[in-house]
Amino acid sequence: MSALNFKLSLFFFLSCVLGIVSAQLSSNFYATSCPLALTTIKTAVTSAVAQEARMGASLLRLHFHDCFVQGCDASILLDDTSSFTGEKTAFPNVNSVRGYDVIDTIKSKVETLCPGFVSCADIVAVAARDSVVALGGPSWTVPLGRRDSTTASLSSANSDLPAPTLDLSALITAFSNKGFTAKEMVALSGSHTIGKAQCTNFRARIYNETNIDSSFATTLQGNCPSAGGDSNLANLDTTTPNTFDNAYFKNLLSKKGLLHSDQQLFNGGSTDSQVTAYSNNLATFRADFANAMIKMGNLSPLTGSNGQIRTNCRKVN
Known part of the structure; x- marks a missing residue:
């Protein structure tokens, strides 16, 4: 090979490598x-969570519901228009997903600082991390550089987001479809150590299921009647609902999981040992959760010239 050809080959190789690297996310x-x-996002999130602790769980859930549909591309933030149907009215999201206004506030602040640079998808990812930290949970380094989608998928939101009625095998499949192991699924489910759920999502469990502590069920029935009161709320973690700890797993051992899908993690199946391990070791849960969140934030991001940096998170430019 001539010196010229060698240099050209080397240049092509390096261009390919650098191209791959440039398309990846970076802290x-x-x-x-x-x-x-990042400081601006953290300040806004800390303020929002201080005003309402539940908002921490809502912002974490917003990131999850974004990433499981088309990847972490802020598609969940797009409003419906006369010619476009977004994901907000999907069954898992409608009258349930919250925090859009907090994201709007953050976006407005960063647009003032540096117009056109910070994506809505990155804001959602960082806000999720900062929410966990604000409630006493672990921190992790959020890789950045996501771009925002110009599309959304109502059908994928309805099909890909795991429902609270799923049995263990279906939960494992839903997470496996996104590249997660059963262990990572259990770790991510630990996000239910904060937040609340609506009566409509746990009514069948507290009235019909047997693998539930009877006094726990009776207490819940007081605020979730067999008919009506669909939007009444209950804490996902009955012990320390506003602290990101491992009480969720301890509650499962006592048959005090609020959702059917929660208790399925400890119901004589393959994930029982993982629940027990996390209930006994907070540090292990924190580490595994943080690693699983990094992995989730890497689900099919738009990078490079794909997508756009939306000026308004609710609509395409």
Whole structure:
């Protein structure tokens, strides 16, 4: 091979490698373009969670419901228009997913700082991490550089997001379809150590199921009648609902999982040992949860020239 051909081959190889690298996410993506972005997001999230602890769980859930549909691309934030139907009216999201206004506030602040640089998808990912930290949970480094989609999928939101009525095998499949192991699924389910659920999502469990503590069921029935009161709320973690800890897993051992899908993790199946391990070791749960969240944030992000940086998170540019 001639020296010229060798140099050309080397140039092509390096271009390919650098191209691959440039398309990946980076923890310091905004170091130059918007150095105050992360501080701005954290301040806004901390303030929102201080005003209402439940918002921490809502922002975490918003990230999850975004990433499981088309990847982490902020598709969940798009409003319906006369010619476009987004994901907000999907069954798992409608009258349930919250925090859109907090994301709007953050977006407005970062647009003022550095217009056109910080994506809505990155804001959602960072806000989820900061919400967990605000409630006493673990921190993790959020890789950045996602871009925002110009599309959404109502059908995928209805089919891909795991329902609270799923049995263990269906839960494992739903998470496996997104590349997660059963262990990672259990770790991510630990997010239910914060937040609330509506009566309509746990009514069947507290009236019909037997693998539930009877006094726990009776107490819940007081606020969730057999008919009506669909939107009445109950804490997913009955012990420390506003603290990100491992009480959720301890509650499962006592048959005090609020949702059917929660208690399925400890019901004589293959994930019982993992629930027990997390109930006994907070540090292990924190580490595994953080790692699983990093993995979730890497679900099919749009990078490079794909997608766009929306000026308004609710609509395409």
